[in-house]
Amino acid sequence: MKVCIIGAGPSGLATARRLLEAGIRDVVILERQSTVGGNWTWADASGHSSIYDTVRSISSRDMTAFEGVPFSSTVGIYPTRTDMLLYLQRFPARFDLERLIRFNTHVVSIVPSPEKGWRVETEGNPPEYxxxxxxxxxxHWKPLYPDLPGKFSGNIVHAHEYRDCSRFAGQRVxxxxxxxxxxDIAVDLARHGxxxxxxxxxxxxxxxxxxFGMPSDVLYSRLRRVLPDRVLRPLAELLLTAYRHYVVGDKLPEPNHPLFATHPLVNSELLPCIRKAGVQVVGPIGNVRGAEICFGSFPNQRRRCGAAQSEFDTIIACTGYEVSHPFLEDSITGGSTDALVERLHLRLVHKTMKGLYFVGLLQxxxxxxxxxxxxxxFVAAHLTGEVQPPTIEPAASDCRDRFVPSPRHILEVNGEDYERALLALVSARGGALQ
Incomplete structure (x- = not known):
């Protein structure tokens, strides 16, 4: 069996490791950048990375590391971008993956082949099968820009382009x-004037x-072992609401959704920054006229937060990313993120295209x-014939109704529940998976 992996970021490296462990030896990793690390390769010239200088992992060190590969004890509880990249750069040597990787290789097309599986074409090279x-x-590489109601006369920058605050010195942003x-970016800018x-x-x-002196994700994970979600989530929500009111009062609008119905916002510095007026909170954009922007009020809120209008030099759009696979035809992906998710078993295995997997296409x-x-x-076990997708999808892999309905949350899953469901299927090893 010959397997091609697209990308030498965290997901690609993990996949290569597990394929080798399963006895699949003919593996090739195609990487468009000049080093491993995926989105964590901050200074790579390809422009793929969306990482900025001050970024840190929003999950703690022990909850981030791969199985059997802990971070160094010298790394902080929440690893920096440098910590994350160094970890990934050391990973290939640990599992003899370097020989599999072809760097600076741009994938042009991946199509089914009647002769053998899949035809993969890369720039400047003959096709392989x-x-x-x-x-x-x-x-997280193709920026999604907001549709502004009017024409802005200043600079519009996407978070994908943000590296540090130096180019915005003295500006109203x-x-x-x-x-x-x-x-993160709002706090970084405020700190620098x-x-x-x-x-x-x-x-x-x-x-x-x-x-309570413990990484919040570790604490929550431990509490889930003794308290059901129907009890734990309201308690956690009550605690976070009390803390928010204590720090900033009514300077932030009240959430109109339950805790974890949106992707977690993990930050210890934003609330103090708002309290000191380093960051001023305003409502959604209502109108744009040149440098002047007017703001609307928040839905279902008693009062308007922040200014009604103001002038700005720069807009930084932290509005997410489009899911894009330019090397795949629409007949494979369905032409949209929603359509692609519908075509995957377990958010992973393509239902109609044998031998096609999407690893890491999750939030x-x-x-x-x-x-x-x-x-x-799961991919390794599936390729070796030891496991098949269940006829009924586990609830953890089809949970879009649990999140706020928005394009941002199409890929959202509860990480622990989804991981546990997959590992249970793998451990069954071909047993009853109904």
Whole structure:
């Protein structure tokens, strides 16, 4: 069996490791960048990375690491971008993966082949044929820009282009969106003297990195072992609401959704920054006229937060990414993220295209790495004939109704539940999977 892996980021490396462990030796990893690391290769010239200088993992060290490969004890509880990249760069040597990787290799097309499995064409090289292809190329590289109601006369920058605050010194900056990147970038700008406004469409539950002296994700994971979600989630939501009110009062709108119905916003610095007016919260954009932007009020809120209008030099759009696989035809993907998800068993195995897998095409509530590793184990077991997708999808792999209905949450899953469901299937090893 010959298998092609697209991408030498976390998902691709995990997949290669598990394939080798399963006895699949003819493996090729095609990587468009000059080094391993995927999105964590901050300075790579290809422009693939969306990482900025101050970024840290939103999951703690122990909840991020791959099975059997802990971070060094010298790494902080929440690894920096450098820590994450060094970890990934050391990973191939640990599992003898270097010989499998072809760097600076741009994939042009992947199509089914009547002769043998899949035909993979790369730029400047003859096509190759594989029995199976694992797409591990990530989904945080093609910026999604907001559709502004009017023409803005200043600069519009996507978070994908943001590296540090130096180019925005002395400016009035509007940050659109309060995901983890939006919160980080707003705080970074405020710390360095910019006048920062943060435009929100809704309220958010903001999770501090530490609770009661413990990493918040570790604490929550431990509590889930003794308390059912129907009890734990309301308690956690009540605690976070009380903390938010204590720090910023009514300077933030109230969330209109339950805790974890959106992707977790993990940040310990945004609330203090709002309290000190380093970051001013405003509502959704209502109108744009040149440098002037008018803001609307929040739905179902008693009062308007922040200014009604103001002028800005720059907009930084922290508005997410489009899921894109330019080397695959629409007949394979369905032409949209929603259609592609519908075509996958377990968010992983293509239902009609034999030998095609999508590893890491998820937005888990915790770290992606252990989730992708569980997917890699399933792929290896599936390719060796030891396991098949169940006839009925586990609830953990089809849980879109649990999240706020928006394009951002099409890929969202509860990471721990999904990982556990996959590993249970793998451990069954061909048993009753109904």
């Amino acid at each position: 594989f029995d199976a292809v694992c797409i591990c190329s990530g989904h 509007l940050v659109i969106g309060c995901g983890n990147s939006g919160a 910019c006048q920062v406004f943060l435009s929100l469409r809704r309220g958010y539950h903001i999770v501090p990195r530490f609770l 888990p509530s915790g770290s992606l790495w252990p989730v992708a590793d569980a997917q890699a184990k």
